[in-house]
Amino acid sequence: xxxxxxxxxxxxxxxxxxxxxxxxxxxxxxxxxxxxxxxxxxxxxxxxxxxxxxxxxxxxxxxxxxxxxxxxxxxxxxxxxxxxxxxxxxxxxxxxxxxxxxxxxxxxxxxxxxx
Amino acid sequence: xxxxxxxxxxxxxxxxxxxxxxxxxxxxxxxxxxxxxxxxxxxxxxxxxxxxxxxxxxxxxxxxxxxxxxxxxxxxxxxxxxxxxxxxxxxxxxxxxxxxxxxxxxxxxxxx
Numbered sequence: 001x002x003x004x005x006x007x008x009x010x011x012x013x014x015x016x017x018x019x020x021x022x023x024x025x026x027x028x029x030x031x032x033x034x035x036x037x038x039x040x041x042x043x044x045x046x047x048x049x050x051x052x053x054x055x056x057x058x059x060x061x062x063x064x065x066x067x068x069x070x071x072x073x074x075x076x077x078x079x080x081x082x083x084x085x086x087x088x089x090x091x092x093x094x095x096x097x098x099x100x101x102x103x104x105x106x107x108x109x110x111x112x113x114x115x
Numbered sequence: 116x117x118x119x120x121x122x123x124x125x126x127x128x129x130x131x132x133x134x135x136x137x138x139x140x141x142x143x144x145x146x147x148x149x150x151x152x153x154x155x156x157x158x159x160x161x162x163x164x165x166x167x168x169x170x171x172x173x174x175x176x177x178x179x180x181x182x183x184x185x186x187x188x189x190x191x192x193x194x195x196x197x198x199x200x201x202x203x204x205x206x207x208x209x210x211x212x213x214x215x216x217x218x219x220x221x222x223x224x225x226x227x
Contacts, residue, residue: 033215043159043204043217090158101147101208104215106158 001026006091006107013081013114021076021110023091031094032074033104034058034066036087043090049074050096081114088112119207121218128195129226136221138205139187145207148181148188153202153220162203163190195225 007022025032034046045058049068063085065077074093078085088111092104120139128134138148149164165172165179165188172179178191192199205218 035217042220045215048215096208103149103161103164104151104159104206106160108158 004091004093004105004107006110010111017081018079021089023074024072025093029093029095031096033092034076035090038087083114086114119216119218121205123221125222127224132195134192134195134223136190136203137187138218140207147208149206150190151204159204197225197227200225
């Protein structure tokens, strides 16, 4: 298993540009998450999905959009990039059921700079 | 809503000493309590977890204890080594909301 794969690893955007951060997992996990981590700070939840076709907002969703058309893929879209979106973005997945929780598996992250 | 408080935010110990990090949660329905380690420039990775039906779990030099009555769980690292230096996060799952909440992190520095 490759686990959670994120692309690209690095990206520089100009203010107002748009881009999609890709995330795919091959573990058949039902839950997927997008977090951002600013330098020296903790993990802030942007959006999450409990299964294909279902997404919901996290703590900091403004300026982002997501979709979950398949179990494997959970892309994050930035429509109008702003300097405040400069951060490291982590995608994660886990297998969760009513009776059982499992840990998050993280991708390697995407380092985004908006100038 | 659910929240998680993690303390301390920074911790400096001498090599060989023990380190303890504590997280307090609010969701009484929580039943799973993992800890993650994040080395500089890398992704967080699970180091140990515990489920609500046990009070303690140990894996070599690391252990996690759970007090469901007081709603807190702690990470214990014994005989610390320089490679233990990292940021440690606790995680709590809000069963009512499906949201994962991370603690604010603890920067552990092990001085050789």
